[in-house]
Amino acid sequence: MTDLLTLAFLLQILRITVPYVLAALGGTLSERSGVVNLALEGILLTGAFTAALGAKLAGGTTGVALAAVFGVGGGVAMAALYAVAVLRFRADQIVAGVAVNLLAIGLTRYFLKLVFHTASSSGRVAGFEGAGTYLFVGAAAVLALLVHVYVTSTPSGLRLRAVGEHPDAAASLGVDVIGTRLRAILASGVLAGLGGAWLLLSNHEFTDRMSNGRGYIALAAMIFGNWRPGAATLACLLFGFADALQLNLQATATSVPREFVQILPYVLTMVTLAGVIGRSRAPAALGRPWP
Numbered sequence: 001m002t003d004l005l006t007l008a009f010l011l012q013i014l015r016i017t018v019p020y021v022l023a024a025l026g027g028t029l030s031e032r033s034g035v036v037n038l039a040l041e042g043i044l045l046t047g048a049f050t051a052a053l054g055a056k057l058a059g060g061t062t063g064v065a066l067a068a069v070f071g072v073g074g075g076v077a078m079a080a081l082y083a084v085a086v087l088r089f090r091a092d093q094i095v096a097g098v099a100v101n102l103l104a105i106g107l108t109r110y111f112l113k114l115v116f117h118t119a120s121s122s123g124r125v126a127g128f129e130g131a132g133t134y135l136f137v138g139a140a141a142v143l144a145l146l147v148h149v150y151v152t153s154t155p156s157g158l159r160l161r162a163v164g165e166h167p168d169a170a171a172s173l174g175v176d177v178i179g180t181r182l183r184a185i186l187a188s189g190v191l192a193g194l195g196g197a198w199l200l201l202s203n204h205e206f207t208d209r210m211s212n213g214r215g216y217i218a219l220a221a222m223i224f225g226n227w228r229p230g231a232a233t234l235a236c237l238l239f240g241f242a243d244a245l246q247l248n249l250q251a252t253a254t255s256v257p258r259e260f261v262q263i264l265p266y267v268l269t270m271v272t273l274a275g276v277i278g279r280s281r282a283p284a285a286l287g288r289p290w291p
Contacts, residue, residue, distance in 0.1 A: 047196020075193015
């Protein structure tokens with residue numbers, strides 16, 4: 001138990017929480033505009049893989065910056081594909097999100113074999129060392145604050161919320177509903193793609209399916225936070241704690257089956273959702289195409 005009361009454990013929680021927070025912030029922006037975004041899992045995975053490509057191309061310490069840029073680019077590309085499907089072709093948002101996630105798994109596995117000549121791992125690439133890790137954690141905290149202020153306290157955030165609640169009324173006041181939703185989806189690609197880059201840079205390699213359900217947990221945190229960026233960030237810390245706890249228990253609780261410990265974050269997700277579903281209030285127009 002004393003191992004859980006140390007500064008090292010707290011820092012571990014913060015590091016683990018980063019991709020959850022970035023994906024949850026992106027999901028909040030998208031869903032406050034009225035677009036369900038199950039594609040966060042695929043965007044995270046794509047961002048991680050394209051970050052690995054950037055790190056491979058640049059090499060050395062300069063690969064870190066290029067990896068982050070490539071991660072964002074990959075996230076935006078996948079988000080743009082999702083936006084075309086749901087905004088231009090009015091595809092069912094749940095089905096389109098699942099399709100994007102499956103596409104991301106297939107594409108990253110194919111290009112992993114093509115570029116890195118392996119089906120499992122890219123091998124070690126340049127990543128965060130020392131202070132760089134904590135600078136990125138600090139940057140994620142600043143992004144959480146900025147997104148919260150944007151959604152709750154700016155004219156653009158008011159338009160975003162209006163589009164998610166009453167798109168017809170917003171359109172009657174001159175708000176570009178489709179444009180607002182497109183920008184929100186692309187912003188979710190930026191944030192979740194950056195979360196994918198963090199996964200790559202903090203682990204120093206890309207592995208097949210390395211997003212490992214984080215996009216879905218981020219969605220659970222967003223719902224738990226009632227579609228509010230600040231509350232979603234706090235919920236992500238809870239899930240980050242559960243993930244850090246299971247890693248520590250695997251190392252220390254040798255009498256507990258490893259498989260049982262590994263499901264702890266997912267059990268917490270289910271219990272949390274069971275407790276808040278029915279009490280949380282989604283944006284009124286969430287999931288409804290427009291016009």
